[in-house]
Amino acid sequence: MFMPYRDRLYKATFIERPNRFIIRARKEDGETVTAHLPDPGRLIELLIPGREIWLRYVDNPKRKTQWSAVLCESEDARVYVSLDTMxxxxxxxxxxxxxxxxxxxxxxxxxxxxxxxxxxxxxxxxxxxxxxxxxxxxxxxxxxxxxxxxxxxxxxxxxxxxxxxxxxxxxxxxxxxxxxxxxxxxxxxxxxxxxxxxxxxxxxxxxxxxxxxxxxxxxxxxxxxxxxxxxxxxxxxxxxxxx
Structure with a gap:
C-alpha cells in the first residue's frame, strides 16, 4: 500500500536546529529557510550539518514558517527517514x-x-x-x-x-x-x-x-x-x- 505525498518536495542541506520544532536549511537555489520540524525527538543521529533533507512549502500566512521538514537521508545514506510524526x-x-x-x-x-x-x-x-x-x-x-x-x-x-x-x-x-x-x-x-x-x-x-x-x-x-x-x-x- 503506497501513500503519496500531497505536496512537492524541495531538496535542501541541513544547517542547524535552534529548538525542538525549528530547523534551518539551505535550498538548492542557495536560499536559507526556516522550517517547522514535526518530530520533536532528539534525532541527533539524523540531523547533522551538511546532511540532505527534503522540505515542503506551506502556503499559510497564519504559520510562523512557510516550510516543513518531510524526510532526510539515513546515517549511511542508504535509505530515507521520515521526519513527520503525523x-x-x-x-x-x-x-x-x-x-x-x-x-x-x-x-x-x-x-x-x-x-x-x-x-x-x-x-x-x-x-x-x-x-x-x-x-x-x-x-x-x-x-x-x-x-x-x-x-x-x-x-x-x-x-x-x-x-x-x-x-x-x-x-x-x-x-x-x-x-x-x-x-x-x-x-x-x-x-x-x-x-x-x-x-x-x-x-x-x-x-x-x-x-x-x-x-x-x-x-x-x-x-x-x-x-x-x-x-x-x-x-x-x-x-x-x-x-
Missing amino acids: FPNRLITQALKEKRIESLKKYNYIRAEYPFAGARWDFLLENKGRSLLLEVKSVTLAENGIAYFPDAVTARGRKHVEALTTIQNEGNCDTAVLFVVQRGDVTSVRPATHIDPAFASALQKAADAGVAMLAVTTDVRLEGVELGQELPVQLNIQKGPIK
Whole structure:
C-alpha cells in the first residue's frame, strides 16, 4: 500500500536546529529557510550539518514558517527517514480500513481519536463486538538493523502504555501498541532501555498484562511512503545498541 505525498518536495542541506520544532536549511537555489520540524525527538543521529533533507512549502500566512521538514537521508545514506510524526497515523488509517496489517485483519476500523478512560486513543477497532484500542508510535532511531523507541525520554509515552495496561487488566476491551518504523532498513523493534528505562519497564509490564505489541516497517521515498512488512517487537533485552 503506497501513500503519496500531497505536496512537492524541495531538496535542501541541513544547517542547524535552534529548538525542538525549528530547523534551518539551505535550498538548492542557495536560499536559507526556516522550517517547522514535526518530530520533536532528539534525532541527533539524523540531523547533522551538511546532511540532505527534503522540505515542503506551506502556503499559510497564519504559520510562523512557510516550510516543513518531510524526510532526510539515513546515517549511511542508504535509505530515507521520515521526519513527520503525523504521517504514520494517516498511513495506518488507510491500512486499517483496507485491512493491510495481517495481525489486525480481523478487526474493523471504527474511528480515530477515540476518547476513553480519560485519554484519547489513536484508533478504535472492533471484532465481533469486542473493541480494541490501538496506540501508534512513530520510530526513527535505528542501529545495526534494529529500531529503538523512544529516542528521548517520554513521560507521555510511558503514561499511554501504563493506561493501556490498566485497561487491559480491567478486561472490558483489548489493547495494542503499533510501532511504525519510518525507515526501511530494520528487521525488529526494541524498547530503548539505554535511553528511557522507565518506558521500557512499562512496555514490558504492558506486554505481560496482554497488551499486544506490533510493529511495521515503511519504505520512505521521495514520492511517498510504502507500508512494509510486520516486524517482531523484542522485549526482555536490557542492552542498547552495540557501539
